[in-house]
Amino acid sequence: GACVDVCPTGALTEWINKWEGVAETQVLSTCPYCGVGCQLELALKKDRIIGVSPKGDGTVNQGQACVKGKFGIVEYVHHPDRLKVPLIRKNGNFEEAAWDEALDLIAERMGGYNADEVAVISSAKCTNEENYVAQKFTRAVLGTNNIDHCARLCHASTVAGLAQSFGAGAMTNSIDEIRHAKCILAIGTNTTDAHPVIGIEVKQASRNGAKLIVANPREIDLVNYAGLWLQQNPGSD
Numbered sequence: 001g002a003c004v005d006v007c008p009t010g011a012l013t014e015w016i017n018k019w020e021g022v023a024e025t026q027v028l029s030t031c032p033y034c035g036v037g038c039q040l041e042l043a044l045k046k047d048r049i050i051g052v053s054p055k056g057d058g059t060v061n062q063g064q065a066c067v068k069g070k071f072g073i074v075e076y077v078h079h080p081d082r083l084k085v086p087l088i089r090k091n092g093n094f095e096e097a098a099w100d101e102a103l104d105l106i107a108e109r110m111g112g113y114n115a116d117e118v119a120v121i122s123s124a125k126c127t128n129e130e131n132y133v134a135q136k137f138t139r140a141v142l143g144t145n146n147i148d149h150c151a152r153l154c155h156a157s158t159v160a161g162l163a164q165s166f167g168a169g170a171m172t173n174s175i176d177e178i179r180h181a182k183c184i185l186a187i188g189t190n191t192t193d194a195h196p197v198i199g200i201e202v203k204q205a206s207r208n209g210a211k212l213i214v215a216n217p218r219e220i221d222l223v224n225y226a227g228l229w230l231q232q233n234p235g236s237d
C-alpha cells in the first residue's frame with residue numbers, strides 16, 4: 001500500500017474508500033493483526049473508518065504497513081457479520097443481549113467456582129496494555145495465577161533459546177536496530193509473511209551487507225536475501 005500512500009497524482013487510490021471523500025478526523029491506533037504493533041492513523045468520517053495510513057514517525061513501523069494493516073482493517077471493522085453485541089444462548093438460540101446482562105451472567109456463573117478452578121487465556125492479537133489488564137484482572141480480581149497466553153504455544157521455545165543466549169526471553173533490541181545488524185539468524189520464522197514490517201528491516205539489513213542465515217525447511221522469501229540457507233528436515237530442528 002505504500003505506493004498508494006505516496007502516489008503524487010492520485011492515479012492510485014483505494015477502491016474501498018474511493019467515494020468516501022475527505023476524512024473528518026484522524027485517530028492513532030495499533031494494528032491488531034500481528035505482534036509487530038505498527039502504529040496506524042485511522043481516517044474517520046461519521047464514526048466510520050474510511051482509510052488507514054501507517055504513521056510516518058511511528059518508531060515501530062516508520063511509515064510502513066503490510067497489506068493486512070493497510071487494507072485489512074476497514075473491511076473487518078465494518079463487516080456486517082462482525083459481532084458488536086454479546087449473544088446469550090436461550091432455548092438453544094443465540095439472542096442479542098446488553099453488555100450488563102452478559103457480564104452479570106458471566107459473573108454469576110463464575111461465582112460457582114473456586115479461584116484456582118478458573119483459567120484465563122489471552123491473545124497475541126491484543127496489545128501489551130490489553131494483556132496487562134487481562135493478567136491484572138485474573139490475579140487481582142479472580143484471585144488466581146492461572147493466566148496464560150497463546151504465545152505459549154508458538155514462542156515457548158523462543159523464550160528458552162533467547163533467555164539462554166541473551167539473558168532475556170524476549171526481544172533484546174529495537175526493531176529499527178535490525179537494519180544495522182551485521183549478522184542475522186532467522187529460524188522458526190517466515191518473517192515476511194508473519195511479521196512483514198520486520199521482514200522489511202531484515203531485507204534492509206541484507207542490502208546493507210549483513211550476513212543473513214535462514215534455517216527453514218521451506219524456500220521462504222527471505223531465502224532470496226540469505227547468504228546461507230540451512231534447509232533442515234521438518235521436525236528435525
Ligand code: SF4
Pocket residue numbers: 031032033034035036037038061064065066067068069070195196197198
Ligand atoms: S506488520 Fe502488518 S500485520 Fe503486523 S502490525 Fe504491522 S501492519 Fe499490522
